[in-house]
């Protein structure tokens with residue numbers, strides 16, 4: 001069969017849709033008719049894991065995976081489950097002025113619901129950060145119900161504590177619309193990518209501008225985590241894989257954790273997913289969506305603005321999940337289900353070796369410290385599993401269009417990985433933060449960074465960085481990308497207490 005690429009048609013078709021989206025809402029069935037047809041998926045492995053009746057059946061299961069749960073249904077589900085199960089606890093980690101909340105669900109076989117009481121490894125995951133990518137929301141509900149009710153999950157439950165934020169971007173999720181994320185096969189509606197302030201939450205982990213990310217990061221500081229993952233889905237080309245995920249590559253800030261993930265976690269996780277009929281690959285962005293032979297960019301080292309890379313900066317083992325959006329919603333939910341279940345299981349089974357890797361990286365205090373990366377040259381050549389395709393002229397729209405078939409094909413392409421540390425600085429003894437920067441001090445504390453307050457006037461020899469050729473470049477999802485060249489200047493600086501601020505000068509010893 002042949003089908004058209006949705007990647008370029010969809011934005012054009014929606015060009016006339018105004019901000020008053022309800023007036024122009026197009027039924028999801030109409031939009032999906034434009035998408036690639038559904039390829040078959042063998043879901044027999046899930047026969048006993050999905051239910052269609054009972055107290056804790058989910059909206060996804062009842063609707064045969066065509067609908068998302070509402071915000072109210074999510075809250076009620078977990079509140080009731082915590083009431084019914086001795087292994088589940090729910091706490092609020094953020095209240096919005098509009099009345100909604102972000103909740104943290106704790107699933108603990110040892111019934112430990114406070115950080116200090118937990119003796120088993122702690123896995124932390126967040127769903128719905130981009131609320132159109134909602135498969136993790138339903139996958140989490142089904143998995144947590146099964147973890148505490150099904151005998152086959154007893155061993156997993158006993159070995160691990162699972163912290164789960166079932167809905168991260170609450171305000172984006174409340175704006176459900178058939179037009180919310182059109183380039184995927186279901187569900188009938190989707191939420192909005194940004195939060196209520198039009199910020200992309202997965203660009204905020206380093207800066208902590210948004211209350212949502214502050215709440216999520218506070219959990220990272222409050223608990224001694226063994227693993228973190230943020231659940232996303234991605235579109236782009238027609239990949240064969242339905243479950244794409246990546247670590248932070250071999251040039252991040254946690255080399256022993258990286259080695260553990262590649263050697264201990266990944267082989268077991270891939271086998272676990274394969275057993276449930278899923279195909280995995282690294283998560284990527286095409287270099288040119290109209291030309292698969294141009295290769296792809298893997299998400300290894302994008303910086304601390306992103307959840308996964310932020311976790312690497314904190315020596316928390318982490319993956320980024322990117323479920324392939326053109327697969328049907330049911331397959332996406334089930335793929336996320338198995339991926340999360342597999343990680344929770346493996347972390348519990350290999351707790352000791354994982355803890356050794358974490359401790360080793362945390363005590364290493366590597367220097368120099370990579371903070372930016374350049375492309376590896378020459379780029380490695382890798383296998384790229386896609387479907388056969390051709391590029392044709394669309395006579396109606398007057399544009400080139402890529403047409404995929406259902407014939408799997410493997411081509412060899414460049415993996416354009418940015419894994420060469422770019423002028424990494426030596427780790428300094430400490431950084432000095434002027435007293436008037438109280439907001440910086442507050443955010444550093446949220447990151448869990450140790451600080452020491454000056455109580456007396458002090459003179460230090462310090463290195464200042466002056467940014468030359470600074471440029472601010474437009475607006476990208478609520479932020480202003482900027483660039484410049486840091487020029488170090490060694491000088492003696494009097495870093496005394498100020499008379500105008502009640503916040504003393506702060507000094508921190510740990511590189512973020």
Ligand SMILES: [Zn+2]
Pocket residue numbers: 130133232233
């Ligand atoms: Zn996303």
